[in-house]
Amino acid sequence: MDFDPPSNFSPELMMRDAAAYRPLFYDPNTTFYNGHDDQHPRRFNEEVTNDWYDFLDGKLTREQIAAFMLEGKKVAAIANSSSPKVKAFERFVRLAHQVDNYACTPINPWSYYNNPQSDTPQKTSEELVEEAIRDYRAETNAFLKNRYAFQALKALFYAGNRDAFERFFGEVEPNMPRNTLYYRALGYRAGFYIEVKDFCNANLLYAEVFNHVPAMRPVAATSLTLQDEKQWEQCLRAASPEQKTALWALLAFRTGDNDRAIRSIYQIRPKDPLLSLLVIRFINENEGRRWSLIGPPTKDADPKANHMKEIPRETFDLIRRIASEEKTENPFLWYAAAGYITSWSGDYDGANSLYDKAAGQMKAGNKEAADQLRLLRLVNALSRITEVKGDNVERLTEELRWLYKQNSYPGYGEGGMRYKTAIEQSATYLSTLYAKAGRPELAEMLDHSSEKIAQPGVVDKLIAVLENPRTPMEKLIVDMYPYTAEEFYFYKALQALHADQLIEAEALMKKAGKQGMTELYTNPFNDYILDPLDAHTRKHIKEAKVKYTPITLIQKMREGEAKIARGEEVYNNSLLVGNAFYNMSFYGTSDIWRVPLLNASIFELVPCYAQEMVMTSPAAKKYYRMALKAATTDEQRAKAVFLSIKCDRNDCYLGPIRGRALCDDQRYMNQSNSPNWLDRDGFGELMRYANTQYYRDVIRECGYFQLYVAKHKR
Template identity: 30%
Template sequence: MKMNFLRKSLIAISLTSVFSYGVYSYGCADGWWGNDFNSMFAPETFVDKSYKPMFYDSYNFFYDYNPLQDYTSKFSDDIVADWSNYIGKSEPKEAVAYYLLNDTAAQYIPKLINKQSISGAKYGLNLKNKEAKNFLEFLQIAKKVEKYSTSQYYYWNYENRNQEKVDAKVIATIEDYFNNLGNKDEFYKNRIWFQLMKAKFYSNNVNDAVSFFEATKKNQSKNLLYYRALGYVAGAYYQKKDYDKSNVLFAEIFDEVPQLRQEALYNFRPVDEAAFLKQVESVPSKEVKAAMWAIYGYYADEFKAMQEIYKIDSKSEHINFLLTRWVNIQESSINVYQEKAISNPGNYHKEVAKAINQKQFKWISEVASKPDLLQNPELWFFATGYLNIFQGNFKVAEKQFDQAKIYIKAGDELAKNQIRLMQLINKVSQVKTISMKEEATLIEDLNWLLYEVPENIKYDNPFRFNYATNWVKKYLSSVYKNQGNQVMAELLNSNKVFYDSENNGQAMEEFFLKKNKTAWEELFVGLYPYNISDIYECRAINLYYAGKLEESIAMFEKIYPIKLRQYNYETDSYSYDFVDYNKRELYGNPFNGKIKDCNDCDHQAKQSVKYSSLDMLRKMKELKTNIEVGNDVYNNALLLANAYYNTSYYGNARSFYYNSIFGETGSNYISKENQYKLFDLSQAKKYYEIAFQAASDNEQRAKISYMLAKVERNEFYFNEYFSQSTYWGYNYDQVMVKKWDGFKRLKQDYSDTKYYQELIKECGYFRTYLGMQK
């Protein structure tokens, strides 16, 4: 039986040692939305920060794109602080840091030892006490070892992977010095011991590092240097593929040194189930056994690991981060970002309850019921309370949140916010209808979540409220929808098809213009992403594509200037300015109809008359009236047909339908909801045919025949390609040119016209068609 340790695809775990890094895989960085895109449960709330890299992350190997820190700099602050405290005030801390961390400082050390003057150094050393002199002697040794221990290579460089090894003579010199330290103080001896340990590890004989550690470890304090040295021992065993020993040592480091947990876990070698259990049994310490299971839980099975740790030591803190991972995994099957609107809030919790592993949740609930046996009972109460919401056990959840509160430390704002959020989710989950009673119960907490939290929570705060905010709005929206209150349902969860119904648009307009809104209504109006002019414009666009030209004009005329926050590129700042949508000009002349559909060309062409959307519609109404009364029917019908063509997906006036609610901004992709509007050329076809009937000569008829051929071509493209959900762009083997009726008519009836010759020059499709006739 194999243990699935590689669920996250750890690549080539340790290359040389615990401190010599290999490569690990980050997941799908493209499209990553953050950890709260489908989560309300922040593990940072209850678990020590040393476990942070191991929190659940659906995209990255380490949580929140938390890379292994470069070991040449990870402990810089600790090293400087230790030496500065040791030396005392005789040497400035900045000088201590300079000589410890700056590579160029190495050249000055021999001169300082020989009491020679130095020039070019940023700092000197006073060397007034023995500790400072010890520091100088230490530097001489450390800089020799450093050039071997900090050398780097890149994993993709297959031709230069050999790491330079410490020369045996250098090791012998350091070892001789260490053996003759005599009455030197313990701090200094410990630092020289670590340098010797490091030198032996980076030599050609790593076994010497192991034997040296075993012979001298009893004389060393179990400080950070001790466990870093133990990491070298583990790395030596790892190099020899003695994973029984290396894994146990990495687990010990994981347990004892929070600073090294990420590295220890990273270097833990996956083995099969039998070998792993044997390794666990070989460990006398319950703490290290628990650590081994914790690492197992990270790579393979959180739940099994929790059960085993609970048997070994129920108060082990390692069990806590595993619980957060389990909860985050469970909720990921419930919380689906941009989920469909909740159709029936009454059945919602019954449906999602099935997504939670009931057998495992039962065990976790039983553990939580015995808080005296746990190191972190507030986490367990909170976790079970959270998931009980989605079991429909609302009273149980509330009780567990109250129990969790008992353990929260004063001043822990993250924990307080997390519990308040879950209590709100629990309250909302119990709402079946919304009346003044429910409004009074929820309004204070909703105001906090919807307004205060976004204003006060900074981007680096781990509090997860984004998905919760969306969930609350969608849930309440579904309640309103079931009550028949479409306006409030739309305010809470906007859907652009809402405005396809003019009755809905009228109802929303009346609501916006209502003077005596309640505090509850104002709460959601303030969150609605659209203003009254957005609504008027969207309704006007929908009326236009519904063939209601006069009504569309009337709706556009309702638009008035709105104060909007806009970015000023000249001042590199935001400002609030009044914006009148009816002043925005279309990029091209919508009444032009050319041989080539080149929108960019039309946009760049000189335009004697510029049109806004409203100007265009008024002109179209004028043209339509002229046609109806029989005034210059050919030209008026041609111009009107061109306008309808250019306000489609294919034309130069696409910006007519740019609207935040309508949801189109000029992309080549048109949403399914809008395809029947923007690909529809029936109005253009209607007026081209009227123009054809009114044409007075063959030049006019030739032009209209070509315009109708373009309509026929585009209708073919839509039906054959654009309307298909699998269409992602033109393929060379797809049919792009056919024997359009308009092309046939041109060749058959109008080949003697000047327009026909212009087509041959400008239209490659037409030339292709003519080639098809040979």
């Protein structure tokens, strides 16, 4: 996701048996990792399907089992089977479906507003409870007996009969295998304890469920009931060591008190994998609080923000001590975590020392662990650099090259190594350092922005380094940058064109490579009343019979300007040259500016450094006014005036965003958002030629002019 919080510490790779704990990894946006717990109707579908498939000895496919049992579909292979096991399966499923009618009652979330009682779940009927118990007692097959026992307990739970549930549970518990069904039944039993406010026993049962059924860990985490410290201590006294560690982990999940939980679990069972889970959650949560994970420690103006970023000294020392004692089941993780928080404190040498110890605990051939450690070392090395000095950045070139080759996705929560933050923040941080070092071109290449390109002289510096990178780091940056020297030559050529410096524009365009030789679809010397801004106005634009490229266009424009200078057909040549300039703009037909460096679908998104060039047409207006002076008929004058008016209109459109066009956001924010150019002199001038056909054509096609005429006829 684009809104992923920053992270360099990958829980899926740092946690052994990560899949079993994945829902409990830290997620800043939802209760559980990468989402909410919405698995209730289907949490065990795969497991129960596989269990029945094994029991049926392949007589039915998994798909047939799932269709009949989970979807309630008719399956011919079941209906037509004579196998005793298949018949037993069919009979069991029919009972289970009846129980599920009470257990899985669909709830309409809006029903309260219509009838608060309408969706109250019905209790299991006594007849169905008795049938399930009879089936359990009559069954002799261990596999089936186990499942009938669970269905009976489930029916009793949804009947709300706690006493009968306890009696039957006491009957079946000695013979129930300690499998998923048993722990699911413990969950029902815990629910009854909560009903009578016996929260301690409920919590102990949820601890059992948490320890033994990974799929139910989210259920246990949300079901833990906390009252006060006295109740908590009572639960701990009644708990086994295994239950205690689960309770502490659940407490940390619910309250965020990782320090206390880690300390307590470490005293009870140092090799408990829950320690790994909690330290990973602690690291990921604190990454999100810091936001910037590359660079020296910083202070915010807001004291609360600083407090959030600070790691309590007790926790800092605890993590480092646990790492150094090497008693956990994953010493590599603990040394890596200790090194990471040490780096946050600004002790980069201390962090490196801990990373060395992590490397010593890493299993040979574990590439994922090696890459994780390599990433943390690189982040540490970058964070200690506060200015570009000597070859301090150059020395990191190969490590940065390795980093930038990595895929920044999958995103947060999708598994795999978390490279995304390091890729983005390292480039941004180095960009800041290069800007301070007087290398704005490298700053731009690492962190592209319109404002950087707009700085005086930056484009020429970009061309220089793109054409001749001198150091390995510069070569790496050039390889990463999405634009080429040829694209900047093209941009400079357009700048020269905008300024009517055609000789310079041609010379630059010849350095622009394929962009300077790409054929233009339309004839740029044609003019139109309507600009081609949408499908309706584009339909009159035709493909050119004679194709121009940017280079040949400039050459043709030079010919036209030369003819004007010699006084040859000044009106026609002025219109043609003016049209060429106009059609190079955002509103024209040539789309010459629609290249990756400049392109945008709406004018507000044209890069600020190019908006003045793309959005206005001063050279076109100059030549249209020349045409007006040379005109000999009212038809000619009407056309020259109207085309000139279009240039004024476009300039007025740029008004509200001219601050942005100057890469000045503050000026942009202070400008009006309502350009009004209808009352300018242009339309009044055009009305002098109301006797012409061109005037009537404009009235027919131009809505703005229609408004102006209507206003001034009143």
